[in-house]
Amino acid sequence: MFREIPTVLMAEEIIDKMFRRAKKVEVSLSRNRLLMHKNLSIAKIFTARDVAVSTLQKYIRAFPYINKMHPFYSSLLDLLLDKNQYKKSLGVLKWATGRIESFADKYARKVKGCGSIDDTVRLRKEFYGRGASILKQIAPHLRFLAQAREVMRKLPDINPSLPTVVIAGYPNVGKSELVRKLSTARPEIASYPFTTKGIFVGYFENKDGKIQFVDTPGLLDRPLEKRNSIEKQAILALKYLANLIVFMFDPSETCGYPIDVQKRLLSELQEQFSTKIIVVDNKKDLMERDSKYLKISAKTGEGIDSLIKMILKNL
Ligand SMILES: Nc1nc2c(ncn2[C@@H]2O[C@H](COP(=O)(O)OP(=O)(O)OP(=O)(O)O)[C@@H](O)[C@H]2O)c(=O)[nH]1
Ligand SMILES: [Mg+2]
Known part of the structure; x- marks a missing residue:
């Protein structure tokens, strides 16, 4: 840009x-x-x-x-x-x-x-x-x-005119891993293997067109005025770029955050944004909980095809 x-x-x-x-x-x-x-x-x-x-x-x-x-x-x-x-x-x-x-x-x-x-x-x-x-x-x-x-x-090259899916959730739940799996083009996140400090972008392309995936830094469940600049970047991506939000849970809690606080973040985002939110449970390979959400493993790739179908349907 x-x-x-x-x-x-x-x-x-x-x-x-x-x-x-x-x-x-x-x-x-x-x-x-x-x-x-x-x-x-x-x-x-x-x-x-x-x-x-x-x-x-x-x-x-x-x-x-x-x-x-x-x-x-x-x-x-x-x-x-x-x-x-x-x-x-x-x-x-x-x-x-x-x-x-x-x-x-x-x-x-x-x-x-x-x-x-x-x-x-x-x-x-x-x-x-x-x-x-x-x-x-x-x-x-x-x-x-x-x-x-x-x-x-260092700002990401984001094309605001492409259909855009923003991935949100607590830190370490697997957002970057998911963008990596969803992207056909190599996402920029490759150079940041652990924690995302800014906004990164990946692209999925098939015969029907191109989708832009925006990987955001993890959001903690707290009021906007208490958020740090990294979290605020995520909020801006949600606010200005998202045509669709994928919210990711980590029921295994290996991210370090209990499921309850993750739920609170989801409710907050639902309140704050009118954008459609697809909710997924990640780390299926580690554990599955009883929930109505799509279960995936960003690591093994399980469930990713179903997620892509859902995304295409909702965009
Ligand atoms: N077992 C397992 N591990 C996963 C899965 N998805 C992600 N991980 C691991 O969880 C850790 C965090 O993944 P990231 O993709 O960096 O998480 P993130 O949500 O982008 O984290 P932030 O950028 O800090 O917000 C990494 O060690 C991943 O390899 C999964 O489906 N199964
Ligand atoms: Mg990340």
Whole structure:
């Protein structure tokens, strides 16, 4: 989703790049030495400006507007980073490009009108100083955006237009295992074998189409305001993405949580979301209880075909 956001250079790095490029600038020799030096200084000023402005503009274009994102992503980002700071930092970058552009124009004009070779050099250096100082001023914002990029790059690629099944339940009941089994395409969760810390996605595809499975971090049964950011991510997935929810019980309680608290979580979700919920009992290979729910084993794959049929019927 946000993988194409480029690496954000720090202020010092942009300044270095500006000077390096400007240093390489040459102009054709001319008998009129003053004119030649004026042209050289102006060319260097504009080169330095272009490096700074194009770098900043690249970031301004690459970081998407939070308000224009799918609500799942905008709420997720709101959870994971400071949304106001994000907007502010991008605004500050825009401000900086304007300042650098207007300084470049101003100093180019001064160079044009100056009367000595020494002045062309002095004015050019003065412009460099101004440009560098603007970049230093925005250093905290570049740092923030570099961090935001790290957060954003790790967000899952979710296609909100695909039929989406979100798997919910207590931690360790086997949600990730199930998404792995249900997915025909290799899910991203493969690299997180134990506990899911974020949202991961798998896909099931057959001749009738494609279904998106969203594996969520385990939810504990507690009020929203007490939930940590990992649990809140799960809630957002349920709220904004789910066309269908699969709620998973672990009757064996090897997940570490008694069945009663798992039941309470199910009731809570039923109250909170109007989305259809399919309930399954997992870890059938370990134990089965007397219940009306479909019994599966995410580990051995038992019951998975029936579950897929149920999902297809309900989507
Ligand atoms: N015996 C047995 N073990 C299972 C089954 N399903 C999952 N497990 C095991 O239970 C443990 C937890 O499985 P996960 O899929 O990571 O559980 P999860 O619900 O994704 O956990 P969180 O991401 O922490 O919420 C793993 O060791 C799995 O191998 C099952 O059907 N039978
Ligand atoms: Mg998991």
